[in-house]
Amino acid sequence: MASPAEIQAILRDERKLHEIAKAAFDAVDNDHSGFIDEPELKTVMCSVAGDIGMDQPSDSDVRDVLRELDTNRDGRISLDEFKVLIKQVLELMANQ
Template sequence: MASPAEIQAILRDDRKLHDIAKAAFDAVDSDHSGFIDEPELKTVMCSVAGDIGMDQPSDSDVRDVLKELDTNRDGRISLDEFKVLIRQVLELMASQ
């Protein structure tokens, strides 16, 4: 796991942040459409919930997350929209 200082360095470096977000995005974008749709988002949310021992997300939970991330309201998550989530996660990790 990266130290808070290493995470801060990533947050200050747009290229590093982009590369990390792109790698995570590509792992979730299973159909390689260039977007994360609701079924792909559900798959990753279920996987993460299982990994950390939480209840599986409901369809409503998935729609809520999609709605929050989908700032242009096209029904899917672009890399730029996904990058906002990655930044938030890294900021949270850096503050621990």
């Protein structure tokens, strides 16, 4: 795991942040559509929940996350919208 200082360096480097977000996005975008849709989001949320020992998310949970990330309200998550999530996660990790 990266140290808080390493994470801060990533947050200050827009190119590196983009690379990390793109790699994570591509791993979730199973159909390679260039967007993450609700089924893809549910798959990744279920996987993460299982990895950390949490209950599986409900369909309602998935829709809530989709609504929060989908700032242009087109029903799917673009790379730019996903990058906001990655940045938030990194900021939380840097402050632990």
